Structure formats: structure tokens, C-alpha cells
Amino acid sequence: MESTTVGKVITCKAAVAWGPGEPLVMEKILVDPPQKMEVRIKVLFTSVCHSDLSAWKGENESQRAYPRIFGHEASGIVESVGEGVTGLKEGDHVIPIFNGECGECEYCKCERTNMCRDYGVNPMKKVMIADGKCRFWTKEKREPIFHFLNTSTFSEFTVIESACVVKVDPDFPLNKMTMLSCGVTTGVGAAWKTADVKARSTVAIFGLGSVGLAVAAGAHARGASKIIGVDINPAKFVKAQALGVTDCINPKELETASHEEIKRLTGGGGVDYSFECTGNLAVLREAFLSTHLGWGLTVLLGVHPGPKTLPLHPMELFNGQRITGSVFGGFKGRTQIAGLAEECMRGVVNLDEFISHELPFEKINEAFQLLQGGESLRCLMHL
Known part of the structure; x- marks a missing residue:
């Protein structure tokens, strides 16, 4: 990294969102130097996640703020x-994380959660904590461009609070490390940490996108005996089976409800764990009903933007079935993701399986369309 940029405003390219559902515009923007407890990163790779897609569509009106730079799966080098x-210096290889870890608050010091009081995931946040201002500006009028999910990676340079930056081994390929910024970590962690899937157990996964497939990879690594994948797109089944899914169900082809078919496949009892990855x-x-009475656990991973509440009667929880949510797979980002990266590099989880497409950054709108059309898992973009 050239030290001549340190302390100076950088001019670079970014994909700017000007309104809900509008094509992103590749703009020349200004990026300020990092302020107190912040890091400026040269982004080398980034990808599109369903959270970017739903935010871009403007599905939750309260989250709308424009112009804005989306993106939260990436990897790069500290500028x-x-x-x-x-713990971070110029030249370090890093990944940004949307759910930060300051290490000092009561949440970070508690082993029972991966939440952080000040730097946890917050879709409403659009400015930096240090001074309540943006670090991105339009080049012509120097008007502010808002931030997104603590990261804003659809830019050649971004400024992120240090609590949301994870240092990784420089020997690990950064293109693969990008997968650990969100989707793979969320799914694998849901299986390993939130559910703590046991060997010879049974699992059902509803939705076979990147997160669902990462759940499958995590459950397979834990030795689950049966992993049932549920999706209305049968084109996903080949990849699912490569990542450990043993049985595939297309609800459109069933004459009965999905949970009834899952119970049939498990001898009538249902699965030990189910994971809802659709929102x-x-x-x-269906995910809740597919679990075994007495001990079944449903883990909610899909993003539900609307105001509707859980489709459960309170008395159903008296049967011993449980339901819980999982954010970032239960991983504490700064202290635990480096270990996950090492396990992936040893082959416990094959990150290559999640990169379905690669495009130059300038074709980011094409990457959005691939994901929206169900044609891609992760489209890796090179900046």
C-alpha cells in the first residue's frame, strides 16, 4: 500500500445507490481518512448478499437513506x-464484518452472546459513531453518501470502525476470505454454535442459497446422518448434495406439506434441528413443524423485513420444541473468525463451492440480477 495516501482524502470508484430498486451508478467519490477507532481499507473483492438485495429494493422503508453505498461481504488490505x-496496521489482510465486536462492553464480555452494544448489526445506522458524519462524499458537490451495515464495501476504498474489521492470515487467499464476511459464517456458525449440531443427528434446511448451503456444510462437518434440503428451485440440488445434503425436497412437487414429508423421511418423528433461511x-x-417433539430446535436465519409476527401458538412451545434466531452464526467476529478461516483452509468447509460467478466490479448490476434471479450463490467481484 502506498503511504502517500495516509491522512489524505482519496478519490475512487464506488457503486452508489440513488433510490430503491434503481440500478447502481458507478461514481467517482471522495473517501475521508479514518477518524478515531476507524480503519480505511482498500477493497479487493466483494460480493452481493440477499441483505444487500433487500436493502437495494427498499423493502423496509425505515431503512431507506440515499445516496448510499451498500455491500457487506468483502476482503481487502488496510490502507x-x-x-x-x-491490533491492525497498514498492509494487514482483513475482512469487514457487519456484526462488530468491541471487546469491552458487557455484551462482548459475555460468552452467551455475540452481540456488541455499540457495533452490533444495525440496518438503520448510516453514519459513523465517532462524529455522526459520513466518510463518503460526492466528488462534484461534496454531499454526504450514507453508510450501510457497518461496512459499505461496494467501493474501492471504505472506512469501517475497527470493531468491524477482522485480521486474517496473509497466506490465506482473500477471494476465499470474502465468503466469511457474512453468508458462510452465518450458516456454518448456525450449525456449529447456535444449534451445536451433534453427530448422527438429523437436519432440515429450508432455502438452499449460500446461507442454507453453509448450514449443510457445517452440519455435514459435524457428522449429521441425514440432511434434508428444501427449496422450490431444483437447480440448487446438485450443489446441495455436493455440500452434504442427503435428501432434497421441492415443495411444489409434493402432495402434502413439507413438514409431513420430512417426518416421513425421518421415520415419523421429525428432525432434531431445522434451519429457516428464506425470510x-x-x-x-413448516420448519418449526418439521422438528421432533420434546427436543426439536428451529434456528431462524432468514431476514423478515415486514411487521408480521411469528406464526406460532404459545402452547406449541410446551411440546419441548424450541425456536431461536442466529446473527452471524453466533460467532464473535474479531476473536473467533480467524479460527474459522483456519478450519476452512484445512478443508473442513470448502469455500470455493460458494463462489458460483466472478465479474469485474463495473458489472455489479449484473451480479444483482444473477442473485435476484436465483442463478448465483455468490458472485465474486474484483475491484
């Missing part, structure tokens, strides 16, 4: 650090 930053309440209901 410079702000005052007070420790659909009817699917969440």
Missing part, C-alpha cells in the same frame, strides 16, 4: 488506521 486503533413466515412455520 491506514485512525487514532486509538490497536418467509409460512416457511418458518
Whole structure:
């Protein structure tokens, strides 16, 4: 990294969202130097996640803020650090994380959660904590461009609070590390940490996108005996089976409800664990009903933007079945993701399986369309 940029405003390219559902516009923008407890990163790779897609569509009106730079799955190199930053320096290989870890608050010090009081996931946040201002500006009028999910990676350079930056081994390929910024970590962690899937157990996964397939990879690594994948797109089944899914169900081809077919496949009892990865309440209901009475656990991973509540009667929880949510797979980002990266590099989870397409950054709108059309898992973009 050239030290001539340290402390200076950088001019670079970014994909700017000007309104809900509008094509992203490749713009020349200004990126300020990092302030106290912030890091400026040169982004080398980024990809599109369903959270970017739903935010881009403007599905939740309260989250709308424009112009804005989306993106939260990426990898890159530290260009410079702000005052007070420790453990990170110029030239470090890093990945941004949307769910930060300051290491100092009561949440970070509690082993029972991966939440952080100040730097946890917050879709409403659009400016930096240090001074309540943006670090991105339009080049012509120097008007602010808002941030997204603590990261804003659809830019050649981004400024991120240090609590949301994870240092990784420089020997690990950064293109693969990009997968750990969100989707793979969320799914694998849901299986390993949130559910703590046991060997010889049974699993059902509703929705076979990147997160669902990462759940499958995590459950397979734990030795689950049966992993049932549920999706209305049968084109996903080949990849699912490559990642450990043993049985595939297309609800459109069933004469009965999905949960009834899952119970048939498990001898009548249902699965030990189910994972809902779609953000659909009817699917969440099926996931819950597919679990075994007495001990079944449903893990909610899909993003539900609407105001509707859980499709459960309170008395159903008296049967011993449980339901819980999982954010970032239960991983504490700064202290635990480096270990996950090492396991992936040893082959416990094959990150290559999640990169279905590669495109130059300038074709980001094409990457959005691939994901929206169900044609891609992760489209890796090179900046």
C-alpha cells in the first residue's frame, strides 16, 4: 500500500445507490481518512448478499437513506488506521464484518452472546459513531453518501470502525476470505454454535442459497446422518448434495406439506434441528413443524423485513420444541473468525463451492440480477 495516501482524502470508484430498486451508478467519490477507532481499507473483492438485495429494493422503508453505498461481504488490505486503533496496521489482510465486536462492553464480555452494544448489526445506522458524519462524499458537490451495515464495501476504498474489521492470515487467499464476511459464517456458525449440531443427528434446511448451503456444510462437518434440503428451485440440488445434503425436497412437487414429508423421511418423528433461511413466515412455520417433539430446535436465519409476527401458538412451545434466531452464526467476529478461516483452509468447509460467478466490479448490476434471479450463490467481484 502506498503511504502517500495516509491522512489524505482519496478519490475512487464506488457503486452508489440513488433510490430503491434503481440500478447502481458507478461514481467517482471522495473517501475521508479514518477518524478515531476507524480503519480505511482498500477493497479487493466483494460480493452481493440477499441483505444487500433487500436493502437495494427498499423493502423496509425505515431503512431507506440515499445516496448510499451498500455491500457487506468483502476482503481487502488496510490502507491506514485512525487514532486509538490497536491490533491492525497498514498492509494487514482483513475482512469487514457487519456484526462488530468491541471487546469491552458487557455484551462482548459475555460468552452467551455475540452481540456488541455499540457495533452490533444495525440496518438503520448510516453514519459513523465517532462524529455522526459520513466518510463518503460526492466528488462534484461534496454531499454526504450514507453508510450501510457497518461496512459499505461496494467501493474501492471504505472506512469501517475497527470493531468491524477482522485480521486474517496473509497466506490465506482473500477471494476465499470474502465468503466469511457474512453468508458462510452465518450458516456454518448456525450449525456449529447456535444449534451445536451433534453427530448422527438429523437436519432440515429450508432455502438452499449460500446461507442454507453453509448450514449443510457445517452440519455435514459435524457428522449429521441425514440432511434434508428444501427449496422450490431444483437447480440448487446438485450443489446441495455436493455440500452434504442427503435428501432434497421441492415443495411444489409434493402432495402434502413439507413438514409431513420430512417426518416421513425421518421415520415419523421429525428432525432434531431445522434451519429457516428464506425470510418467509409460512416457511418458518413448516420448519418449526418439521422438528421432533420434546427436543426439536428451529434456528431462524432468514431476514423478515415486514411487521408480521411469528406464526406460532404459545402452547406449541410446551411440546419441548424450541425456536431461536442466529446473527452471524453466533460467532464473535474479531476473536473467533480467524479460527474459522483456519478450519476452512484445512478443508473442513470448502469455500470455493460458494463462489458460483466472478465479474469485474463495473458489472455489479449484473451480479444483482444473477442473485435476484436465483442463478448465483455468490458472485465474486474484483475491484
